[in-house]
Amino acid sequence: MRVGIVCPYSFDAPGGVQFHVRDLAEELIRRGHTVSVLAPAEDTTPVPDYVVSTGRTVAIPYNGSVARLNFGPVVAGRVRRWVEQGEFDLLHIHEPMIPSLSMLALWVADGPVVATFHTSMERSRGLQAISPVVIPMLEKIAGRIAVSEEARRTLVQHLGGDAVVVPNGVYVDRFADAPRNREWEGTDQRPTVAFLGRLDEPRKGLPILAAAVEPVLREIPGARFLIAGRGEAVQERELLAPFGDAVSFLGGISDAEKASLFASVDAYVAPQTGGESFGIVLVEAMSAGSLVIASDIPAFQAVLDGGTLGRLFHRGDPASLARVLTDVLGQRTAGTPMRERASTAVHRYDWSTVTSQVLAVYDMVLSTAHARVSEDPRSLTVFGRLRAATQAVTGGEGSGTWA
Known part of the structure; x- marks a missing residue:
């Protein structure tokens, strides 16, 4: 044909x-x-x-x-x-x-x-x-x-x-088989959180994550935030500068690096405020074995099956995001059953x-x-x-x- x-x-x-x-x-x-x-x-x-x-x-x-x-x-x-x-x-x-x-x-x-x-x-x-x-x-x-x-x-x-x-x-196996990067991999003392999106596009939600960093670090001082994507995000960089190496801006990354990032971190955060019809990046992160934390916009609720395949927080609410992150990072193994359910469910999107x-x-x-x-x-x-x-x-x- x-x-x-x-x-x-x-x-x-x-x-x-x-x-x-x-x-x-x-x-x-x-x-x-x-x-x-x-x-x-x-x-x-x-x-x-x-x-x-x-x-x-x-x-x-x-x-x-x-x-x-x-x-x-x-x-x-x-x-x-x-x-x-x-x-x-x-x-x-x-x-x-x-x-x-x-x-x-x-x-x-x-x-x-x-x-x-x-x-x-x-x-x-x-x-x-x-x-x-x-x-x-x-x-x-x-x-x-x-x-x-x-x-x-x-x-x-x-x-x-x-x-x-x-x-x-999604090519599920490409993410499931992605190698881990030791620089991005989390530990009990230093769990890692990833964000990926256009930094200067407000609806991608970087300002929401940026406002949640300080309350999370108060509870979990060793947490690290890895922010990937193109764009300047001048205000967010200035806001996060006092936290030193707890926050790293990775810039634009390749498809292979994206898969490795998702495979390495403890949680992937999707704080989008709207305008999303699906949420392919959530499926990619779940395929790689990352626990997804996403805003409760309708498209993300659908992908996460109402919260059974990942954690949801109130859209546009940094305090809500901080509470979920603190819970997830404070009990790293507690999310294992959710990750396993997600790893099975994503095959419908292969x-x-x-x-x-x-x-x-x-x-x-x-x-x-x-x-x-x-x-x-x-x-x-x-x-x-x-x-x-x-x-x-x-x-x-x-x-x-x-x-």
Whole structure:
């Protein structure tokens, strides 16, 4: 089967969606399918052979984060050529409602389309504003996937329709077999806690953890906090500087280092304040054997099965986090049964299982693809007119990027 996968977000600064697309593509290739991924990336950014780049992006604030996207007539021409030349049996488009490659690919699609929705949000003025003109486009999508119940709720609430829930995937064994790093490994006298996330993105919750450090050290003076991720976090660094080597900023780390970090520490803390639809990093930490301590946002409650697979604390409450950390670090062996339950439960998220679920959606869509679906060329919507205009673009070079 020839599958074209569209990723709206840039591979220059990869995050959860990019990793999901990458791993799904590689698992499909491993199973004998032909896969091409369309995604933004700078010319200097190394990408796998199966990735076709659409060029540089602009940074746009989105859902409490920053999305790096590209859009516009020139990019639309590149998308059209990729679709036409790929002769795909099926297009799998991620986040199709974001003005990006994904929306452009949906406009030009004339065959079977599967879409995966990753986003979770309480409300969106942007989606509410554009929903009257984008909802008709959803008719092109023959199979909808949401990565979690939270992502499904967002889809139903803002755009209508429904989706089957297929979670994000993890290569469980890669984390379970990760070597420990003695510098990060905890002891009875010096237990270790890890944080991983973009340091300058408030919703990742570093300020919550930073405010919990002092009360934890009062109770457990030997505790160490290992903070990994890109970003400056000037205020947090200044706040934590008086604690000396009890707090270490590791900077950006590789995938292998991430797995080793999770395998080495006593606890992984996820203090996110919202905007998470799933929580793949929780699954990674559990796969490596770390005890997860997470805020009680709905997505994390779902992954931790309401607190049976990890510890929960009140969202945005440093005192609540400090109490849970003090309890966990003060009784290091008490969390062993929870770790063992988590190590068993994570296999439901292994890519061997998740890919089979995705392929089941593909099979369903292909079995019912009696007619190719395309947008009515007589459409008078704004998007119909823009699509008609971009059809005339033959691929002139340039950035062609719209904010």
